[in-house]
Amino acid sequence: MDTIALNHRSIRRFKAASVDYQALEDVARATASSEFLQSFTLIRVTDKALREQIAAISGSAVLQGDNGELFVFVVDCARDIALAPTGSDVHNFTNWNAFLAGCFDATLAAQNVLACAERSGLGGVFLGSILNDPQRMIDLLHLPRHTFPLLGLMVGVPDEAPQPKPRLPRALTVGENGYPQGDVAQVRAYDTAVAHYYANRGADARDESFTSLVQRHLTAAVHHRDEIGAILARQGFVLPQD
Numbered sequence: 001m002d003t004i005a006l007n008h009r010s011i012r013r014f015k016a017a018s019v020d021y022q023a024l025e026d027v028a029r030a031t032a033s034s035e036f037l038q039s040f041t042l043i044r045v046t047d048k049a050l051r052e053q054i055a056a057i058s059g060s061a062v063l064q065g066d067n068g069e070l071f072v073f074v075v076d077c078a079r080d081i082a083l084a085p086t087g088s089d090v091h092n093f094t095n096w097n098a099f100l101a102g103c104f105d106a107t108l109a110a111q112n113v114l115a116c117a118e119r120s121g122l123g124g125v126f127l128g129s130i131l132n133d134p135q136r137m138i139d140l141l142h143l144p145r146h147t148f149p150l151l152g153l154m155v156g157v158p159d160e161a162p163q164p165k166p167r168l169p170r171a172l173t174v175g176e177n178g179y180p181q182g183d184v185a186q187v188r189a190y191d192t193a194v195a196h197y198y199a200n201r202g203a204d205a206r207d208e209s210f211t212s213l214v215q216r217h218l219t220a221a222v223h224h225r226d227e228i229g230a231i232l233a234r235q236g237f238v239l240p241q242d
């Protein structure tokens, strides 16, 4: 079994070092793709001013200064629509199925890049925080209709070696032939493991269990994320509730 994958941890501090990012871009391009439509686009952000504006959206310290390289993975159905004969019904490229296919393709490509980076001695962290203001991301990256900025990914040479975060017990997250039968009360023991992890994080130590983390999310700031449905509609996706 691949112990590098089992030892995954997000890296948020990077050394100043040159990296063959084009090789990572090729890994993204080589990733499996739903229906082979390759419904994603990868944008590498090298412009400092643009990166600073994205940093303001994300609010993440990871994006401060020259720390690592930023990639944005974009759901992209625009190419498919551009290839359709003029006047065609493009429903199959704007519906839930097309949008989900774009999400699969963009996410799998991002994970493939991170996994490859980790196997190559690099590290990284996803940045879902670009979704704090999706419309601003669309404007900043000049994204056309039928696209959506799904996920950021920072990659670089690690300048930290964090402890791995313990995961939920198998009994709660892995089922055989159906939904796992584990009792959610098993989270109590896991709470202790998570609390131990957070208590021993050096300067970043805090009093936190898995349950407290989940409950904090009930009141976490959503920024502009509640607008995602309306933004997707403006981008030309047709995603009805029923």
Ligand SMILES: Cc1cc2nc3c(=O)[nH]c(=O)nc-3n(C[C@H](O)[C@H](O)[C@H](O)COP(=O)(O)O)c2cc1C
Binding pocket: 008, 009, 010, 011, 012, 060, 125, 126, 127, 128, 129, 130, 151, 164, 165
């Ligand atoms: C879709 C997604 C979005 C994420 N967004 C952020 C983010 O915006 N900022 C951040 O610091 N970490 C982000 N992360 C990293 C998670 O915080 C991290 O994976 C999780 O805490 C588990 O830690 P580990 O990756 O070190 O095992 C994201 C992870 C995923 C899968």
